[in-house]
Amino acid sequence: MKRYRDSPRASRARRLSRKPELDLVAIPDVRVPQLGPQNRLRVPEKSGTLIGIDMIRLKSLTKTFDGRRILREIDLQVDAGEFIFLTGVSGAGKSTLLKLLYAAERPSEGGVWVAGQRVDQLSRHKLALLRRKIGVIFQDFKLLRHKTVLENVTFVLRFHGLGAREAHRRAYQVLKRLGLHHRQSALPEVLSGGEQQRVAIARALAYQPRLILADEPTGNLDADLAGELLSLLCDINYQGATIMVATHDHALLEAMPARTLVLHQGRIEYDGSWPP
Amino acid sequence: MAHALEEGLALLRRRGTVSAVLALSLAVPLSLAGFTTSLGLWSRPFVALENKASVVRVLLHPRMDAGQRRNWINEQARLHQDWTLSEVDREALEERLKVWFPYLEDLLEGENAIELPTLVEVKAGVPEEVSVLTEGPAVIAVGPTSSIDRVLGLVARTATWLLGCISAILLASAFSLVATWIHLEVYRHADEITIMRLVGATESAIRSPFVVAALIPGICAGFAASVGTWYLVRMVAVAAEAVGLSPPAFPVWLPAVEIGIGVILPVVAALLTMARHARVGDAE
Numbered sequence: 440m441k442r443y444r445d446s447p448r449a450s451r452a453r454r455l456s457r458k459p460e461l462d463l464v465a466i467p468d469v470r471v472p473q474l475g476p477q478n479r480l481r482v483p484e485k486s487g488t489l490i491g492i493d494m495i496r497l498k499s500l501t502k503t504f505d506g507r508r509i510l511r512e513i514d515l516q517v518d519a520g521e522f523i524f525l526t527g528v529s530g531a532g533k534s535t536l537l538k539l540l541y542a543a544e545r546p547s548e549g550g551v552w553v554a555g556q557r558v559d560q561l562s563r564h565k566l567a568l569l570r571r572k573i574g575v576i577f578q579d580f581k582l583l584r585h586k587t588v589l590e591n592v593t594f595v596l597r598f599h600g601l602g603a604r605e606a607h608r609r610a611y612q613v614l615k616r617l618g619l620h621h622r623q624s625a626l627p628e629v630l631s632g633g634e635q636q637r638v639a640i641a642r643a644l645a646y647q648p649r650l651i652l653a654d655e656p657t658g659n660l661d662a663d664l665a666g667e668l669l670s671l672l673c674d675i676n677y678q679g680a681t682i683m684v685a686t687h688d689h690a691l692l693e694a695m696p697a698r699t700l701v702l703h704q705g706r707i708e709y710d711g712s713w714p715p
Numbered sequence: 716m717a718h719a720l721e722e723g724l725a726l727l728r729r730r731g732t733v734s735a736v737l738a739l740s741l742a743v744p745l746s747l748a749g750f751t752t753s754l755g756l757w758s759r760p761f762v763a764l765e766n767k768a769s770v771v772r773v774l775l776h777p778r779m780d781a782g783q784r785r786n787w788i789n790e791q792a793r794l795h796q797d798w799t800l801s802e803v804d805r806e807a808l809e810e811r812l813k814v815w816f817p818y819l820e821d822l823l824e825g826e827n828a829i830e831l832p833t834l835v836e837v838k839a840g841v842p843e844e845v846s847v848l849t850e851g852p853a854v855i856a857v858g859p860t861s862s863i864d865r866v867l868g869l870v871a872r873t874a875t876w877l878l879g880c881i882s883a884i885l886l887a888s889a890f891s892l893v894a895t896w897i898h899l900e901v902y903r904h905a906d907e908i909t910i911m912r913l914v915g916a917t918e919s920a921i922r923s924p925f926v927v928a929a930l931i932p933g934i935c936a937g938f939a940a941s942v943g944t945w946y947l948v949r950m951v952a953v954a955a956e957a958v959g960l961s962p963p964a965f966p967v968w969l970p971a972v973e974i975g976i977g978v979i980l981p982v983v984a985a986l987l988t989m990a991r992h993a994r995v996g997d998a999e
Contacts, residue, residue: 543913563918571915581910585729597718598911598920642914 494519494650494681495540499549502535502705509535511705512549517683519649522676524692524713525685527702533685534578536702537652540683541575542566554649571599574648576656580639582627588614589623592642599646613641616671618664632659640668644675651675653684657691669694718920723927726900733896734932740892741936741981744885745973746943751878752972753948757963758871769842772858775833779853784833787853791837798845799838808834886980893929893984900925901992922989929981937977941970 495517502510510532517523525533538544539551542558551558556569582591592610593603601609614620617637627635636659643651651672657665669691676682686692692699692713701709709715727734775784788800803811808831809823822829832855837845848854901908911921945965952962 541913567912567915567917567920569915570913573915575913577913581906581913583907583910585725585907594718594722595914597721598916603717603721646915 493517493552494521494554495683496552497539497549498552500536500539500546500551501548502532502539502544503547508705510539513705513707515700515707515710517681519681520676520679521681522673522695522697523681523683524697524699525683525702526687526689526692526699527708528687531702532705533687533702534654537575537654537683537685540650540652541570541573571646572649574643574646574651576636576640576643576651576653578654578658580627580635582635582638582642584627587624587626588619588630588638591627591638592645595642596645610641610645613645614638617641618667633661633664636660637664637668640671644671647680649680651680651682653682653686655686655688656684657686657688662690665691666694719923719927722924723931726924726928727931730900730928734928737893737896737929737981738932738936738939741889741933741977742939742943744882744889745936745940745977746947747878747885748882748976749940749944749969749973750947751875751882752969753944753963753965754878754951755875756966757951758875761867761871769839771837771839771842771845773835773837773845773848773854774856775835775853776855777830777832779833783853784835788835791848795839795844797840801836801838803834803836805831805833886976890980890984893933893981894988897925897929897985897988898992900928901989922986925989926982926985929985930978933977933979933981934974935977937970937974940973940977944969944973 493516495515497513497515500510500513500515501508513536525536527533535544539546540553540558542551542561545559553569554572556565558566558569561569583594586594589607589610592613593606596606596609597603611620611623614623617640619634619637619641622630622634627638630638636656640653640656643653653672656668656672660668665688672682672684673695684691696712699709699711699713699715700707701715775787779787784802788802792798792800812819812823812831823831837848839845846857849857908921948963948965955962
């Protein structure tokens with residue numbers, strides 16, 4: 440808790456001088472009861488942005504499916520520590536762009552760099568190691584059906600090198616932070632959509648990634664939970680992680696001032712603060 | 716490693732019956748292979764007998780004099796160069812007859828001793844060929860041309876080969892069964908593999924639970940096969956002792972070899988299957 444009693448200047452200097460380490464236990468609760476422009480999150484002065492240090496770089500990125508261009512020659516640079524919203528109508532290419540970032544898809548043309556590594560040219564092993572730095576909140580949750588809520592979070596931590604006890608401790612803390620600790624023994628199939636989404640979020644945050652990619656993370660959450668999630672992401676960003684959230688929920692965009700990319704027909708139509 | 720063990724055991728728990736069938740399908744051929752090895756070791760002296768040159772006894776006409784006998788022996792040695800012919804001394808023949816048939820002693824000694832035919836021993840690779848000598852006037856009898864040793868050797872060799880082949884076929888079936896099971900499990904868990912890849916699991920982290928799931932039935936099969944082999948060898952030993960033969964041995968290294976094969980076979984099957992279907996669940 441000591442770090443939160445430091446002056447903002449000292450805190451920021453320390454963040455910039457070392458690799459960001461997330462500590463979910465230490466994250467203070469920032470409750471946002473309902474989203475909307477009337478209660479926008481007060482974000483501290485641009486926190487943890489490492490100007491000039493690319494977390495994401497896209498160069499002439501084009502993605503084609505069956506001859507149809509989903510993304511067209513996108514150039515983008517995201518500094519480490521930035522919080523970015525990615526928005527656009529359905530089919531604009533938001534999810535595809537995220538998939539290219541975590542190498543679930545390969546670009547048809549151009550290149551994708553994440554944390555300084557060209558993801559589309561990495562070996563399987565190096566790609567696995569890179570993905571350990573990326574926390575992905577999937578739109579379809581991608582939970583393991585045979586594992587309980589707690590196991591869904593711990594299994595990721597286990598192959599990140601944590602022992603069973605430490606993995607359980609940390610998974611429980613994240614689940615508690617997301618209000619799911621009472622359902623830790625439940626299987627995903629008995630959870631509601633919102634609860635499944637929160638498990639997916641817990642799994643993505645548990646191993647303290649340097650980059651978080653969220654694909655419609657509030658799609659199944661009510662306004663209160665969406666606000667809670669946004670505040671959590673904001674806190675994690677405050678500690679130095681880079682966050683990219685794909686959403687078409689304008690309430691989410693209005694709740695927090697952040698760099699916003701608007702995708703339209705596969706191109707970045709707008710890059711700036713929201714509202715345009 | 717601990718993670719792989721946990722996941723592998725979880726996989727086995729979910730597929731308990733299949734795992735038991737798998738272990739059994741490995742244990743049976745392993746046990747049979749172990750039994751074959753034990754029998755092979757036991758019957759090795761018999762198998763050696765099959766290739767040992769047999770001695771066939773030939774009785775020559777008693778009226779033949781020494782010169783005729785020598786000529787006949789030389790002639791046969793020239794015609795059958797792979798044979799070794801040797802004439803048994805009269806004294807030696809008498810001694811043998813006295814030992815084998817003590818009641819003939821009176822006939823062999825004294826003034827009215829009977830005239831013995833000449834015994835020639837023919838050492839031949841194929842004893843059946845010696846029977847051709849009966850066609851000549853010099854020969855009055857040819858001893859048994861099919862030796863019991865040879866028959867024993869042939870039976871032992873055939874039995875070992877047969878059991879060996881059956882074991883090999885069953886082991887190959889078990890290998891194929893393990894590979895097919897792993898193949899099915901890999902496709903059944905394709906979604907999980909995709910998710911694991913997306914959250915940063917390395918290939919070894921993904922594959923190791925499947926290898927563990929194949930390894931554990933293999934170890935169990937190895938132990939079960941050792942017990943099975945011991946039981947089969949014991950049964951044969953009891954039967955052998957009953958007919959006055961020395962019992963087959965159960966070598967101390969045999970269980971270790973069976974457990975080793977029980978471990979190696981499914982692991983190799985799992986690794987090959989995983990390598991062959993490496994792209995299952997690939998997100999790309």
